[in-house]
Amino acid sequence: MRRLYLILGDQLDRDSLIFKDVDIENDCFWMAEVENEATHVWSHKQRIALFLSAMRHFAKELQDRRLPVHYLALGEHSFSSLADALSDTLSKQQPEEVWCVRPGDFRVFESLVKVTKKHNVTFKQLHDQHFLSTPAEFKQWAGEKKQLRLEYWYRTLRKKHQILMEDEKSPVGGQWNYDQSNRKAFKKDGPQDIPATFSWTADKITKEVITLVNETYPTHPGELNELHWPVTPVQAEQALGRFLDECLNNFGDHQDAMWSDEPFLNHSLISSSLNLKLLHPLTVIQQAEHYHWEKGAPLAAVEGFVRQILGWREYVRGLYWLHMPEWKNMNALGADRDLPAFYWTGETEMNCLSQTIQQTLKYGYAHHIQRLMVTGLFSLLYGVKPKQIHEWYLAVYVDAVEWVELPNTLGMSQYTDNGIMASKPYVASGSYINKMSNYCKHCRFKPSEATGEDACPFTTLFWDFLDSHQDNFQKNPRMAFMLKNLQRKDENELTAIRSQAREIRQLF
Ligand SMILES: Cc1cc2nc3c(=O)[nH]c(=O)nc-3n(C[C@H](O)[C@H](O)[C@H](O)COP(=O)(O)OP(=O)(O)OC[C@H]3O[C@@H](n4cnc5c(N)ncnc54)[C@H](O)[C@@H]3O)c2cc1C
Numbered sequence: 001m002r003r004l005y006l007i008l009g010d011q012l013d014r015d016s017l018i019f020k021d022v023d024i025e026n027d028c029f030w031m032a033e034v035e036n037e038a039t040h041v042w043s044h045k046q047r048i049a050l051f052l053s054a055m056r057h058f059a060k061e062l063q064d065r066r067l068p069v070h071y072l073a074l075g076e077h078s079f080s081s082l083a084d085a086l087s088d089t090l091s092k093q094q095p096e097e098v099w100c101v102r103p104g105d106f107r108v109f110e111s112l113v114k115v116t117k118k119h120n121v122t123f124k125q126l127h128d129q130h131f132l133s134t135p136a137e138f139k140q141w142a143g144e145k146k147q148l149r150l151e152y153w154y155r156t157l158r159k160k161h162q163i164l165m166e167d168e169k170s171p172v173g174g175q176w177n178y179d180q181s182n183r184k185a186f187k188k189d190g191p192q193d194i195p196a197t198f199s200w201t202a203d204k205i206t207k208e209v210i211t212l213v214n215e216t217y218p219t220h221p222g223e224l225n226e227l228h229w230p231v232t233p234v235q236a237e238q239a240l241g242r243f244l245d246e247c248l249n250n251f252g253d254h255q256d257a258m259w260s261d262e263p264f265l266n267h268s269l270i271s272s273s274l275n276l277k278l279l280h281p282l283t284v285i286q287q288a289e290h291y292h293w294e295k296g297a298p299l300a301a302v303e304g305f306v307r308q309i310l311g312w313r314e315y316v317r318g319l320y321w322l323h324m325p326e327w328k329n330m331n332a333l334g335a336d337r338d339l340p341a342f343y344w345t346g347e348t349e350m351n352c353l354s355q356t357i358q359q360t361l362k363y364g365y366a367h368h369i370q371r372l373m374v375t376g377l378f379s380l381l382y383g384v385k386p387k388q389i390h391e392w393y394l395a396v397y398v399d400a401v402e403w404v405e406l407p408n409t410l411g412m413s414q415y416t417d418n419g420i421m422a423s424k425p426y427v428a429s430g431s432y433i434n435k436m437s438n439y440c441k442h443c444r445f446k447p448s449e450a451t452g453e454d455a456c457p458f459t460t461l462f463w464d465f466l467d468s469h470q471d472n473f474q475k476n477p478r479m480a481f482m483l484k485n486l487q488r489k490d491e492n493e494l495t496a497i498r499s500q501a502r503e504i505r506q507l508f
């Protein structure tokens with residue numbers, strides 16, 4: 001054999017560089033479903049099913065194109081890890097070279113390097129065309145800068161790809177960022193006319209996968225009666241089309257808002273399709289831009305959407321490769337508590353957490369602010385061990401892959417890195433959740449109260465967090481306002497808060 005081409009579960013790009021120079025007589029594609037990818041974190045059943053169904057659809061397309069594919073299906077072999085499965089193929093087939101698009105996750109990258117080295121076979125990594133920047137470009141941009149900020153990287157990429165630009169250097173509308181207009185809450189009567197989400201009738205492949213996952217992983221978290229997430233590029237395009245036609249205009253204003261029993265609102269729901277490489281980010285961005293130019297979609301909404309993909313998505317990937325593997329072991333705030341058990345059930349009296357976790361178990365989805373300012377915020381204030389909260393996020397969302405999950409969880413949400421990703425910790429009391437949702441109206445706690453029977457645990461823990469970490473944030477100007485408010489509290493109040501925070505921490 002000349003070359004073995006590895007295709008990983010999140011590399012389902014039909015236009016990948018891996019197809020450029022194939023000799024079908026002497027080369028072979030290789031894909032493997034392995035136990036460890038479903039169990040190294042306690043994966044949501046829908047996450048497992050989505051990967052398997054999308055992989056099987058991809059492999060079938062290769063076979064239909066009469067390309068040689070060696071596909072190891074779960075249950076039909078006994079290898080527990082990718083490395084073990086690959087090692088066996090390398091022993092038997094002895095290819096001259098192994099080619100693979102650069103893996104997204106450090107763990108996988110390391111294991112492939114190790115196993116190819118062990119077999120003394122050349123391992124060639126191809127550029128991942130599914131991003132709009134490269135880790136090397138990001139590293140060069142980061143250079144010796146003391147502090148990296150999303151905004152400047154985002155502007156660099158806007159110019160590079162000429163997205164929403166007036167001319168080569170200036171943004172359309174004269175402003176780079178409409179973040180301030182993207183933070184409105186819903187009015188009292190809540191969100192209006194939320195469009196139905198997409199859904200497809202499961203085909204034979206997906207039906208088989210659903211049965212397989214339910215039988216193989218019955219105790220894993222989450223429901224899996226149906227699978228509504230896109231498993232092919234055609235479905236991913238349809239999901240994008242639905243968002244552009246029906247949600248984009250309303251996406252901007254209420255991007256951060258939350259509402260009971262409304263899990264999806266006007267969000268695009270395309271993260272899993274982007275991460276599995278069923279949809280190309282540039283296609284998504286250019287189509288959104290087209291809706292601004294040709295269909296009058298508001299600039300603030302389109303820019304808000306583009307910023308998530310061209311800005312945040314590329315930024316977190318750059319940071320991930322710049323700071324791995326050290327990032328995974330940081331714990332700047334010394335968080336040392338176990339993840340409360342209700343994260344796996346949603347059974348808690350705190351309505352915001354119950355709503356967010358229950359929809360997560362039902363759909364494998366929660367939108368950004370639910371992840372950051374509900375489950376993430378509670379974990380940060382409560383002091384959950386970074387490894388445990390990281391593994392929870394990696395397990396429960398259908399879009400979860402480490403290169404994007406880890407920076408968002410450990411950096412943005414848990415501040416374990418002392419500011420690599422965020423210029424200050426995203427902390428707030430229950431009042432923020434009350435402002436941005438109707439969760440508190442149906443909750444037994446009162447968001448404004450920090451002590452007493454009805455005190456909101458977020459509010460108690462918020463003041464306790466500031467109190468116990470004052471020294472960490474003394475020199476951070478962005479924390480000055482919060483610390484000043486803390487200093488206004490008298491000693492009796494602080495003592496009561498500390499004691500109530502201790503009680504909350506004993507509850508879970
Ligand atoms: C603690 C935490 C963990 C997260 N884990 C993941 C994860 O495992 N996988 C993942 O794709 N996203 C993750 N995110 C980012 C974000 O929450 C999701 O991308 C988004 O909620 C997906 O829903 P959507 O497709 O409807 O996005 P929309 O709100 O419609 O946004 C459009 C797209 O922008 C991109 N995007 C938005 N925010 C971010 C961000 N902060 N970082 C990177 N890309 C972003 C996504 O590709 C998304 O599909 C996480 C955020 C937090 C706070």
Ligand code: SF4
Nearest residue numbers: 350352430440443456
């Ligand atoms: S009162 Fe507190 S716990 Fe209850 S929903 Fe509001 S923020 Fe959440």
